Amino acid sequence: MNDEMTIVYNVAHEAPLGPLIAVYFYMTGLSAGSFILSTLAYGFGIKRFKPLGKIGVVLATVLLVLAPINLIADLGQPWRFWHLFPYLNPTSPITYGSFLLTLYPVNCLIYAFFMFKGDDRMTKLFGLIGIPLAVSVHGYTGFIMALAKARALWNTALMPVLFLVSAMVSGIALMILVVTVVGFLSKQRRPDPTLIRDLGRILVGAILLDLFLVFSDVLVLLTSDSEAAEAATTILRGAFSQYFLGVEILSGSLVPLLLLTAPTALLARFATAFAPPILGATLVYVGAVPMLPLGLPVMAASFIPLLVQGIPQRHRPLPAAVAASVLVMAGILAMRYVVVIGGQYAPLS
């Protein structure tokens, strides 16, 4: 309203990529993370992670069958999805995806087949083949973002790496939750505490790496051209700051770090008791109502360890790890949302 230009007329465009795409990215990420965890034992022979093998491959396969449903449902012409194969375009990252999304689940199935059959040699082979596939299947979603040159928030070489690391983060968190549930359902009626502890340690490393990448990304955005700075502002101070700073960074990374590394058991217990309500309140506060249906059951599940009485001393890390995992999973979902939807927020013209 001063010497600046005031826009008197312009048109508003609907963001082309909606929440379904964010969920799709989320699910492929979880799948890739789970798969990689499953290969720790079967591919790389780290014995103590053997229990993750079967859980991982089942999760990876199921998620990867579900994930593309989001993608197809989001198409304007879902019945034409087959056009992706005969009319493929070698320069389009979506084309890479078409093939990865076909090959990867097939490989998962073969891998699972040999694992359940007990053929360790073949399991290892397909596990190792699967790793690059899993990396690619999620990495390519990062390329979808990075190669759409229009959006400053997406158009960075960090994007595929960021997507992969966050996939690992969410994959480990999911694994902790599943291992916990499976543990309670098992004959021992409780999960293996060392497994949870080890997973918790990997999770801490992954979160730290993720935070570093996010930090570098935002820093570069801020100091780059004005379009990039505007994108950074959108997530730091603008419409998406609550998702980014609140759900992704604070409740999705920092609080879990605290929970996982908390020095005293008391603090952990205390934090654990408050983590779910914090998450719930944050979700409501930021108006992330669409995330509630997803978040609520997971949150409810996180109370299970608290409700189970008489957890022996050495099992104390369990509730903290579970709570941290819930928060992490919500945080990464928020990350996908911030990147996909927030990235399209700033008008291009």
Next chain:
Amino acid sequence: MLRSARLTRRQLLKLGVVAAGMATADLLVAKGVMAEEFVRGGRSVSRTTGALRRAVPSNCAHCAARCGILGFVEEDRLVKIEGNPRDPNSQGRLCARGHAGINRLYDPDRVLFPMARAGRRGEGKWVRLSWEQAYDTLQEWLRELQTRDPESLIFHAGTEVSSLLASRFVAAAGSKSLIDEVRLREASRETANRLTLGTRSEVVDLAHTRHILNFGSNPYETHAMYLPFVQRLVDARMSGAKLITFDPRLSLTAGRSDEWYPIMPGTDGLVALAMANVVVQQNLHNRQFLSRWTDLSTEQLAKQLAPYTPEAAERASGIRADDLRRVATEFAHTRPAVAFAGGGLGQQKGAVDTQRAVILLNALVGSVGVSGGYCPAPTYELSEPDPMPPPLPDSAEAIQRVEALLQGKGSSGLYLTCLANPAYSWPNSQAFRDALLDEKRVAYLVAIDTNLTETSALADLVLPASTYLESWGLESPPAHELVPYVALRQPIVRPRGESLSVDDILLTLGTRLGENGSRYFPFPTVQSYLNAVLAKLPGLSAAGGLSLLREQGVWYDPAASPRYYAQGESFSTPSGKLEFGAIAAETAAGDGQTAGVSTSSGSSSSGELTLIGYRPNVHFGDYSANCWWLSEIDHDNALLINPVTAQQRGIKQGQQVKVISSVSTIQVKVRITQGIHPQVVALANGFGHEGVGRIARAEAFQSEDPMTPYIWWTKQGRGVNVSALLSGQDGGPGRGLVMADTRVRVEAMG
């Protein structure tokens, strides 16, 4: 020969232009082959089949410019409107409103058969009638009227109605009251022109001018001759002409002008006279022109202009005296230079004299009736075929009758509206609505309309009118190449439903006026009526008459050359010269009002602001709101207010405020803008509809138009109607309806 370079090149291009329904095979290039020069219009092809579409030439009715159009038809459906390249005025171009005719034709809210009201007035209950029943009913009412008080028939014609047939009808029915919106609102300019130049309209010869002063017109968005005017204005500016605009508001014209002077509304007359004073004082006036072509003498002028000092003008208008001196000097030094005025002052109290002050500025520098100057508009006089009923008196009488009606002091035996919507657009629209609802004041209310508007929704009888795209009409618009021409409107498609063109309806009704009916309405069809009008133009008749027009849309005498009066021919005034006598006498009398100074402007001690209405560029009149191509661009209005004024009242951007005038109070959001005078607020006309249609009311709905469910501005809403706030009055003989000077208070809300 027409003279602009553009037109000459165009004439060459014309060789490649196909008119109505001609050749199909001679497209210039085959697919993929480069066209050296594209065809500038005249043709259109189907997007799906590539087949050439049938073209029907006609003209646009969405403003007074009446640009030539080609309606492209596929299987009896109008699929596209483009400009008619043969039209010498608009040269084949079209504005946004021109395209949107399709929205009007296929408006899902049109009334498509005659209806009579079933409940109380305005209750919205209707019974369908046949045309025969409708005519019989109306004939009955007309007969009742004839026996009681035929003069109490009021015929209210909107901007699209040809006043020829309307006045014939009114006179034959024995009334004197024709409210013709166009004549009413343009009255002051037309009166000023007629008194001074001897013709009703002017053409500003922009194509050849170098310096342009604009008093209260907005040619980038409106102007009565929008397209033809702005095309030449932009060409002139591209070749270096300077544009200076006086407007209280940063219109798009003001915002693109070389200089913008925010002026207090109603003070243009003072400013123009002060500038005239400067020119004469500095001895920059063209003595030769004044003595040869005007009734003015320098001595007399100097004396009469003496009281109009730049300082006095500054006090009233807010424009610095130094600026006025500089602008006046520059105007007198640059040749050719021209000054013109528009609707901004058309509705001021002293508008006739203000307009004449502007003409005076032109005359001082020898710029009337010359190349690059203010010229009497060359047109063909389209006169009514004999036998003619006696002519109607000045509209002042009709306005007084309406005003009496509004004040509850008069009544009307039959109020007939014809494509007019006074319950929405008349100043103090609510009072008008109340009057129409009152069966004691208005015995019968009949509406000829395309839609159920705020007015026609109240009617006892609604006759479905067809749009201009399904109607006939004949015009001779002010010729911007200065060679007069005739333009035909003809139905591009058959009228939808049972609708009929206004002319068809009036010709039929005319025959039912008893004795007068058979005398004055001997025309079985509209075409026969038009033929009778055309018979009075021998040149056109020789060239082919109606059938030539039906094929080409326009006709002009190819041998004619541009008509500049002061280059030989004398003006059409009684003396053959420009006549300023009257204005000079009136202004000398120092009467603020006649000099274009409205008494209340200037002071703002009361905290009151002056409210002006303005027209947004994509809307025409009050009813384009139901055209979604246009309403999508502009669907609501906000009160424009200066940041300083807003701050004084604690008003924030986008906030809701109350606007209180002497007749009404409305609530509206503000847009704080640097583009408005601090003592003025402005609201765009044409929003806030209750009637006309669902798109106008910002609703999304299912209809035969697959697009209407996708109306997306339902939350933004439809804005407010500025007419509700205005107060109007009869400006006196020849001055039409006056409604400037609406003083309002603006208060922040909650």
Next chain:
Amino acid sequence: MSKLRYAMVIDVRRCIGCHACSVACKSENSVPPGVWRSWVKQGEKGRYPNASVSFLPTLCNNCENPICIRNCPTQATYQREDGIVMVDPHRCIGCKYCIASCPYDVRYLHPIKKIVQKCSWCYHRVDVGLEPACVNSCPTRAMTFGNLNDPNSEVAKLLARNAVAVLKPEKNTQPHLFYIGADEALIRATGASEEVRA
């Protein structure tokens, strides 16, 4: 003479912000409400009384190096020999990735047909020797269309005689839509950047 390359030049100095181009486009191409192949941005700047307005007609640049084509997974978006960037309505699956990729926000998903559309430079008219609908309508002839590579075409002459700008040159899309006299402040305010080419 080199190959045919269509280009458009918009002389913003001539533009009156009338929206005739965008409404002509709605009409010619049956573009539904809420989506646009072309529209005219309008801005206001300066302080009272030194305020002014600017316009920027906006449409697909029909880029020489279009990112939309690169990223379309089905080759539904393709470039014709004359440079016009097209969308094959039967091929498009409506993945919207091209919309997300275009730096100019000029593509849209047709709400009824559920395929992506954009300005096609009215190829159906151009192919039979007619100017695009918007160019044909523009009252003040602010828009010019023709063969970039023919030195005698109007566009080539305009480009030769004037300083012109394209939007977001840094995206390396190489637009075929050139502006004369565009207001930098308006371009910046609406999320683009310009390159001036003498």
